[in-house]
Amino acid sequence: MADYSDSIEDALAAREAAKLPVPDEVQEAVKTLLRWSGEDPDREGLLDTPKRVARAWKEYCEGYNENPAIHLARTFEEVGGYDELVLLKDIPFHSHCEHHMAPIIGKASIAYMPTDRVVGISKLARVLHGFARRLQVQERLTAEVAQCIWDNLKPHGVAVVVEASHSCMTARGVRTPGVGMTTSRLLGCFLEDARSRKEVMSLMGY
Numbered sequence: 001m002a003d004y005s006d007s008i009e010d011a012l013a014a015r016e017a018a019k020l021p022v023p024d025e026v027q028e029a030v031k032t033l034l035r036w037s038g039e040d041p042d043r044e045g046l047l048d049t050p051k052r053v054a055r056a057w058k059e060y061c062e063g064y065n066e067n068p069a070i071h072l073a074r075t076f077e078e079v080g081g082y083d084e085l086v087l088l089k090d091i092p093f094h095s096h097c098e099h100h101m102a103p104i105i106g107k108a109s110i111a112y113m114p115t116d117r118v119v120g121i122s123k124l125a126r127v128l129h130g131f132a133r134r135l136q137v138q139e140r141l142t143a144e145v146a147q148c149i150w151d152n153l154k155p156h157g158v159a160v161v162v163e164a165s166h167s168c169m170t171a172r173g174v175r176t177p178g179v180g181m182t183t184s185r186l187l188g189c190f191l192e193d194a195r196s197r198k199e200v201m202s203l204m205g206y
């Protein structure tokens with residue numbers, strides 16, 4: 001169920017972002033931050049930085065322009081009697097923490113136990129990215145991805161495990177490089193049935 005429309009969509013979105021006009025007040029805001037950090041926003045190397053930063057932020061936050069549930073709208077009911085779990089493992093993602101607007105870099109494993117329908121496997125990553133491309137806290141990101149799959153696919157169970165490192169912790173504050181945070185959200189059979197939970201966690205590598 002490869003879906004090439006996804007990568008075309010991405011390329012078009014990146015091209016749109018590259019030519020997006022940036023209002024003066026937004027550029028001024030970035031210049032103010034540069035000055036506050038001890039920089040001279042008028043030096044040559046920084047002249048185009050306000051525009052670049054502004055456009056980059058539109059990309060980091062492009063999840064605000066979409067409802068991730070749309071990726072789960074097209075389902076396949078012809079599953080050939082398959083009723084075991086579906087797992088997409090170690091999906092890389094980028095997000096930004098809402099407390100410092102600093103990068104959160106990590107990977108997520110997403111599993112569900114289908115009832116009567118499945119989605120193209122890339123769509124699980126789309127849902128993750130739809131929620132990750134916003135200002136987030138890891139706990140909420142994990143819960144939102146799980147809930148979206150739960151509400152839209154109505155599966156027997158959903159399991160989402162997210163592992164990430166937070167730049168606000170690794171590059172500032174307590175400065176602990178290499179430290180990762182793990183969060184999980186289990187719903188339905190993965191929450192209620194110990195055997196299903198054990199199976200999904202071991203397939204995810206936990």
Ligand SMILES: [Zn+2]
Nearest residue numbers: 097099100168
């Ligand atoms: Zn933070």
